[in-house]
Amino acid sequence: MRGQARWLLPLCGLALLAAGLIAASAGGWMPPPSPETSAALTPADPDADLPVPKQHNFSSSNTTHVTGIEIPLRVGLEAHVPAQLSDVLAFYRGELAKRGWKERPEGTVVAADHVQLAFASPRGPASLKLGRAKDETTVDLVQRNTEAAAKANFLPTAGQARLIFGYLVPDVASLTINDQTIKIAGGENHPQALDLPPGTYSYKLVVSGYTLRTDTITVASGETWSLQLGDDDRKPDQIY
16 A cells, blocks of 8 residues: 655654664463363453463563653563463453453454454553464453653654654665655664555665665554664564
């Protein structure tokens, strides 16, 4: 999909490295319970912002921060639960409702082997994805923080998605995407932003006349992605 897009320099005066993002994660394995249980699931920590059933085999949490802003931009939870998908779905609908999350109709998928739900949470948009693997239900729960994204100037224009990008080598590069070629100043303090309509885009990074990378990215309305344009091969990261 193609459409009119606009690009701008973020207004926040932050010292950003690769869009100023700092990711942290924590997790661990639990002793495995009986293979698959249909017993009622209970929260491991009733006060946790992102709940996980006590009866899980694995859980991992992660947060994304912007330099200079204390509150996280995005928090996530992954888990493996040895229970039927329908039981895990009922657990999360109940626990998230207790935390003030409101289920939204758009993009809802409820099938025998996978689920995708969108929520409006007290901090911002959120999503829940459930799947099946090796007699377990997999959990991917994400909450985005609108306040933090606004402070960092990472919120996209309504109905569009935003890319945050910069080039870390002290040189001048160019990014070609959506029939636009954008000059990128070298150095870590020159992040730029580009708003695009939802869709899938091919992009190309050129440095000193040589193509350094070509790839594609798929973005949806309201999302913000970080394009890592350094010398590594990291894929784009959704940061909001």
